[in-house]
Amino acid sequence: MLASGILGISGSLLLRAANEGAGAVVTKSIGPEPREGYKNPCLVEVIENSYLNAMGLPNPGVNSFAKEVRIAKEGGVPVVVSVFGADPPQFAYVASEMEKAGADAVELNVSCPHAEVASIGQSCELVRETVREVRKAVRIPIFVKLNPNVTDIVEIAKEAERAGADVITAINTVRAMMIDINTCKPVLSNRIGGLSGEALRPIAVRCVYEIYEHVKIPIVAAGGVFHWSHAVEHILAGAKAVQIGSGLISGYQVFREIAAGIKKYLEERGYRSVQEIVGIAHGEG
Amino acid sequence: MIRKPRIVRIVETRRETPTIKSLSFLDGEAAKAKPGQFLMVWIPEIDEIPMSISGTHPPRITVKKVGEATEALNRLEKGDRIGVKGPFGNGFTPTGQKVLVVGGGVGVAALLPLVELLAKKGKDVNVVIGAKTSEELLFVKEIGKLVGESNLITCTDDGSSGFKKTASDLAAEMIDENQYDQVYTCGPEKMMCKLFEAADKRNIPLQASLERYMKCGFGLCGSCCIGALLVCKDGPVLDSHNLREVFREFGKLRRGPSGGLEKIE
Numbered sequence A: 001m002l003a004s005g006i007l008g009i010s011g012s013l014l015l016r017a018a019n020e021g022a023g024a025v026v027t028k029s030i031g032p033e034p035r036e037g038y039k040n041p042c043l044v045e046v047i048e049n050s051y052l053n054a055m056g057l058p059n060p061g062v063n064s065f066a067k068e069v070r071i072a073k074e075g076g077v078p079v080v081v082s083v084f085g086a087d088p089p090q091f092a093y094v095a096s097e098m099e100k101a102g103a104d105a106v107e108l109n110v111s112c113p114h115a116e117v118a119s120i121g122q123s124c125e126l127v128r129e130t131v132r133e134v135r136k137a138v139r140i141p142i143f144v145k146l147n148p149n150v151t152d153i154v155e156i157a158k159e160a161e162r163a164g165a166d167v168i169t170a171i172n173t174v175r176a177m178m179i180d181i182n183t184c185k186p187v188l189s190n191r192i193g194g195l196s197g198e199a200l201r202p203i204a205v206r207c208v209y210e211i212y213e214h215v216k217i218p219i220v221a222a223g224g225v226f227h228w229s230h231a232v233e234h235i236l237a238g239a240k241a242v243q244i245g246s247g248l249i250s251g252y253q254v255f256r257e258i259a260a261g262i263k264k265y266l267e268e269r270g271y272r273s274v275q276e277i278v279g280i281a282h283g284e285g
Numbered sequence B: 001m002i003r004k005p006r007i008v009r010i011v012e013t014r015r016e017t018p019t020i021k022s023l024s025f026l027d028g029e030a031a032k033a034k035p036g037q038f039l040m041v042w043i044p045e046i047d048e049i050p051m052s053i054s055g056t057h058p059p060r061i062t063v064k065k066v067g068e069a070t071e072a073l074n075r076l077e078k079g080d081r082i083g084v085k086g087p088f089g090n091g092f093t094p095t096g097q098k099v100l101v102v103g104g105g106v107g108v109a110a111l112l113p114l115v116e117l118l119a120k121k122g123k124d125v126n127v128v129i130g131a132k133t134s135e136e137l138l139f140v141k142e143i144g145k146l147v148g149e150s151n152l153i154t155c156t157d158d159g160s161s162g163f164k165k166t167a168s169d170l171a172a173e174m175i176d177e178n179q180y181d182q183v184y185t186c187g188p189e190k191m192m193c194k195l196f197e198a199a200d201k202r203n204i205p206l207q208a209s210l211e212r213y214m215k216c217g218f219g220l221c222g223s224c225c226i227g228a229l230l231v232c233k234d235g236p237v238l239d240s241h242n243l244r245e246v247f248r249e250f251g252k253l254r255r256g257p258s259g260g261l262e263k264i265e
Helices: A011-019 A062-073 A088-101 A124-137 A153-162 A198-212 A228-237 A246-250 A254-268 B068-075 B105-120 B140-147 B167-177 B189-201 B240-245
Strands: A043-047 A050-053 A079-083 A105-109 A142-146 A167-170 A174-177 A192-197 A219-222 A241-243 B006-017 B020-025 B038-043 B047-056 B059-064 B081-088 B098-104 B124-131 B152-156 B182-186 B206-209 B237-239 B253-255 B261-263
Touching: A011 A062, A043 A192, A043 A198, A050 A198, A062 A079, A062 A088, A079 A088, A088 A105, A088 A124, A105 A124, A124 A142, A124 A153, A142 A153, A153 A167, A153 A198, A167 A198, A192 A198, A198 A219, A198 A228, A219 A228, A228 A241, A228 A254, A246 A254, B020 B047, B020 B068, B020 B081, B038 B068, B047 B068, B047 B081, B047 B105, B059 B068, B059 B105, B098 B105, B098 B167, B098 B189, B105 B124, B105 B140, B105 B182, B105 B206, B124 B140, B124 B167, B140 B152, B152 B167, B167 B182, B167 B189, B182 B189, B189 B206, B189 B240, B206 B240, B237 B240
Parallel strands: A079 A105, A105 A142, A142 A167, A167 A219, A219 A241, B098 B124, B098 B182, B124 B152, B182 B206
Antiparallel strands: A043 A050, A050 A192, A174 A192, B006 B020, B006 B081, B020 B059, B038 B047, B038 B081, B047 B059, B206 B237, B253 B261
């Protein structure tokens, strides 16, 4: 799957991802009103293949995004609209509008690490309330994307499951920062951002592994997938599907390369489906 | 190359026109840029914007005052520091034997390294440079020297220098009268769009360097998309095939910072 935040600002780019082999696409996070996001710089590579970003949730608003969803749907793969809001009713409103526009599922971004909505993903109560409000508003599946910037991500995941979430997406970026030593200033205009890419992968794998032991609903992994072996690692930890974000740096062909690599891995080991290896790193029973 | 800003010191500045200034700096990566590539230029505490590379020895950008960031760049002097990421983008593909190069306004900045390369390769190069007024014509001397003054035509909106017509109208006439096998352009998008239509009618391939609002500059965020293409990665130079693909938006619509479509004036 294409992860949220990468390329998914336009229907045509989402459609291109679908045509290039993505099994599903997740849009950029959409809110109730248009937002321009933070000033540049808002994305920088800190370590090779690891990125720091603070975009500030730029999006054209729920009303103009409906037509982008319709374009994306032409790709014939599920379109998951990432949504955010300032409070649970706003989440519910955006989710319901996106369902009307044809979204196959919504992913609740309760975890952007550098915007005001981050606080929702850090509180069990707010996650519960948000999921419940959205559950009342839509029939389509609800993904909840979780934030690793918490004491215990498992508690939040359990809360989301109890409140009616259908899928857990793990994880969003980790709060991070970069300071330029020449100008002695933070590089990002927002100063603090979220770290994605290679550096995030071991943290994401750990989160998927821990959540898998405590929830029954499917987990979709996100974090540092550049190569098929990274996707397999997440699946062994317990993910049923894998999202690719920063990994798109090498181009759209990454979807087909990863799918082919997983297939070969399964064949070589005599497995018939991905399902057979989900979570097997946890051992017998 | 890690895509983070490299802090560079400005070693030379030159006022090109009342609104356009060139800044040169030393940077090994930018010195290797191909004609048509761009840099993300960081003005600490203000903004980071994409800028065409107008020269490589030493690397140089040429900036017209159009907003907060470009005005800040115009205020910089020798010794000041900026951050640069890149070079990014595909750049021009130098093909054709008898070619026409059409630049409007500050768009000429992206074309200067291309004209230099084409001249060096011994191509038959005609150039049209357009601007609002004579004092805003950019790089006339430099380009005249490269291709010969008889191969350079200027035009201005107010007729204060050269022909009193738009660069695209003048170039369209030249396309009809000559046997060009390649057209290159950079300038206001409406001008480029007209030129593309004129060239496409005669099946002459064209390469146009586009500009869009950018956040990352290297293909991750999607902010700069036109149709299903990314101006930062698939562009900034789009060929006729690409332009046909995005014709619904080319010269008409662009995405703003929020990602919403807005009309190009």
